[in-house]
Amino acid sequence: MGTDGARALLERAATLTLQTGNLLNWGCLRKKCPATPGEEVRDCIQKTLTEWSSKIGQDPKQEIPEVLECTVAQAIEKINPEERDELKVSAKLFIIGANASSIRDAADLACSALGVAQLDSVIIAPPPVEDGTSLSLEYLQPYWQELENLVQNKKIVAIGTSDLDKTLLEQLYLWAQVKPSSNQVNLASCCVMPPDLTAFAKQFDIQLLTHNDPKELLCEASFQEVLQESIQNTKAHEWIPLWLLRYSVIVKSRGIIKSKGYIMQAKRNAS
Numbered sequence: 001m002g003t004d005g006a007r008a009l010l011e012r013a014a015t016l017t018l019q020t021g022n023l024l025n026w027g028c029l030r031k032k033c034p035a036t037p038g039e040e041v042r043d044c045i046q047k048t049l050t051e052w053s054s055k056i057g058q059d060p061k062q063e064i065p066e067v068l069e070c071t072v073a074q075a076i077e078k079i080n081p082e083e084r085d086e087l088k089v090s091a092k093l094f095i096i097g098a099n100a101s102s103i104r105d106a107a108d109l110a111c112s113a114l115g116v117a118q119l120d121s122v123i124i125a126p127p128p129v130e131d132g133t134s135l136s137l138e139y140l141q142p143y144w145q146e147l148e149n150l151v152q153n154k155k156i157v158a159i160g161t162s163d164l165d166k167t168l169l170e171q172l173y174l175w176a177q178v179k180p181s182s183n184q185v186n187l188a189s190c191c192v193m194p195p196d197l198t199a200f201a202k203q204f205d206i207q208l209l210t211h212n213d214p215k216e217l218l219c220e221a222s223f224q225e226v227l228q229e230s231i232q233n234t235k236a237h238e239w240i241p242l243w244l245l246r247y248s249v250i251v252k253s254r255g256i257i258k259s260k261g262y263i264m265q266a267k268r269n270a271s
Helices: 002-010 027-031 037-054 081-086 102-114 137-152 166-175 195-203 220-230
Strands: 015-019 067-071 087-095 119-125 156-162 182-186 207-211 239-251 256-268
Touching: 002 037, 015 037, 015 102, 037 067, 037 220, 037 256, 081 087, 087 102, 102 119, 102 137, 102 239, 102 256, 119 137, 119 182, 137 156, 137 166, 156 207, 166 195, 182 195, 195 207, 220 239
Parallel strands: 015 067, 087 119, 119 156, 156 182, 182 207
Antiparallel strands: 015 256, 087 239, 239 256
């Protein structure tokens, strides 16, 4: 019953917004440690879709919302305003099939999901470039400008980058109005931080962080596969993921993670 109702909604909605809520509230995930960040994302999306679809009733007169909200109600956890000053809310944003204007949607949804007015830091993973094209400052600029607008509007405190080498980080730093406060380096691509990058970051007070995310944390084919597995016989090929945001809420004084989750948005391309 639930799957049929979910399939009917998916066949007529234009946008899907998926929120996992706090993964630390998911007993099933707590017992299982995914081997890679990519496996964790797939796992979380699948479980959220399955749980959501099981609770959808089938009402032929039901009005189809343009934006489907797909969440696991019991996992949603907003931040207590009285505790806000003790917590750091960080996010990493992966652009998949969207343009720079989606960055505002991602920030707004993250703030809304967590019940906060502002994110303390957002790191953007370089949006995928076409085959044979290398990442350039010109390509990054519209995305960075969107982040800068959010800093100026006090939606985000600090913004950072991921996987930029010294040359590109320097170009971005010299051009940007709001300077990058951090740059993530993938440990799979280098066991030791490149000396030129380290020297530049130290000179301009840019924090170098490490990560183990793959180049594509969630690709179009992977999302469609998970959607098909979760809600069988749905037209998964019509759905294009736009962006994926991973957030964490950390208790500043103790350095422990209080909350962690994913928010993503996809659009239906029925043509």
